[in-house]
Amino acid sequence: MTLPRTVGAQEIRGSAFLETRLFPWSPAFADQRDAAISPSVGLEPEFIWERDAGSIRFLVKPFLRWDAHDDDRTHADLREAGVLYLANDWTLFAGAGKVFWGKTEAHHLVDIINQTDSVEDIDTEDKLGQPMINLTLERDWGAVDLFFLPYFRERTHPGERARLRGAFPVLENAVYASGAGRWHPDFAVRWSYFTNSLDLAVSAFRGTSREPFLVPVTTQDGHALQAVYEIIDQVSIDTQWTAGATLWKLEALTRGGHGDRFLAAVAGVEHTLFGIGPGPADLGLLVELMLDGRDETAPFTPFDNDVFFGARWAFNDTADSAILGGPVIDYETGELFAFLEAERRFSDRWIVALETRWFTHTNATAPVHGLRRDDFVSLRLSRYF
């Protein structure tokens, strides 16, 4: 009888990828590069080293991308790098980490620990590694997470000549409302609990807003945007009720520090039809409603009065083929943004992923209008090791 992973288990895994974005339309702004095909390559390895029967874990997960057309998208980051100690009813992590909060799919309203790496994609799902000390306590009445976040990461923005940058480029140097700048100590706490059908979490955050306020400025080179980071406090809940094949989801927050205190919420339902069609495929249907009470003194959000209709088709085949997509519609302005994502595995180590994003009917007064000619199709080939 062998005892697995007793001492010093090590593992290297990750992927290398080739990606190309296809822009069918010429850019909206003269200073943007007019290239229909925009390729890049990247590498995302992960090194894991365990000691003491797995109770101490060191992990390093760098990320590298080289982009042919955007110097700002050519970047490197430590997605995760740190040490984790796992005890029976508590864990301690120190280093750069990644933490996700939330339940809904189209808009991750309450997710705040990590900064968005927005040169990667506009879906806010790519995150920069966040320096932190995170203590988790597991109790009968739920789990409590305490976060100390000593250093702030600025949001990445596409370069001056890049597509998807919007009407104006964002200046390199950010401005901070706090004198401590990016060294402002941020704190967060989260309590999460589950029962038979309910998952519930209540969180609080105080510190530097992950969302920058983008202020129009004029430089020698013309108009640009200055990122300003303010100190905010935020209390949020995220919860899901699981009733058979139907998931009911809610995320809500109240935030102070961005002008007047405001409320925002996302409520949604996801229903899955299992085993439909000729094969064993599943069809998931999603509807999510997004409301946001912020005014012009807070950073702009496109998800203020929006509804998302989505569908997810899982083929349940050996290639794990899946398609997800749908429109997000602003029911006040009629603005429409749509996306479609599809992927499948080839042999055991290759994944082909296709993504498209379409900005149809953008309102001329909204920042999203700057993306109106940046509809794109992205094709990615990844090799996993």
Place this chain on the structure above:
Amino acid sequence: MTLTARRALPLGMYAVTVAAVLLASPTLAQQSSKQHGREIAAEADRRDRGWGDNASVMRMILRNRNGDESVRELRRQVLETNEEGAGDKSLLTFDAPRDVAGTSLLSHTKILEPDDQWLFLPALARVKRISSANKSGPFVGSEFAYEDLASQEIDKYEYRFMREETCGDLACFVVERLPRYEHSGYTKQVVWWDKDEYRIQRIDFYDRKDSLLKTLAYDGYQRYLERYWRPDRMTMENHQNGKSTELVFAEWTFANGLPEGDLTPSRLRRAR
């Protein structure tokens, strides 16, 4: 009447008693075959109690009609639960295919209610509660349904003893069992338990139209801690689509002292 008591009866007398009962009342005979079936399942369950927790690694080989193979590798940890109405808790973590390495499924099994299931997606660092209503759905594209891999609690089924017959070199009880939980993909299963050690040797699965869908064969039983039998291999053959899935187990360890706190959704995000 317990199984052992019945066995202690002289054979002739037993036959007479059964014949008398059968003649006297068919409903009583039905009752008794139900009871006998359940007693066999209960004895199998009783013999496999008290291991606390176990860990193993699994290699899942998916084969289609043309013989093309696709392989998944998983690690599994199971915690035995003694709570009323609750089944075992388990954590499955993928090592291959490499694109899903680290993806983990946490299940808190129930008897008749839907299981609680959470999925950890490492790329997003996200733990997601998922619907467990897809019991009959295929597990990662294999011929195993979720319900085939869930913990087999006695009260999940109603039983009917069918017959005794030889199965390979062994003598077996053949028992029909009908799922009592919702969303099962089967009308019934026929289970072969060997009479020596009450180990499952084979299961036939019947689909909702009551036609034979799949056969699961168990091979290479080994005994751990001098008491608990586990197969080295389980082979599921789908008779309707010609596909099969082989499950090969290795590195079984028992009574590792797995804390219950390791099988919670908040700990799930530390899976790797």
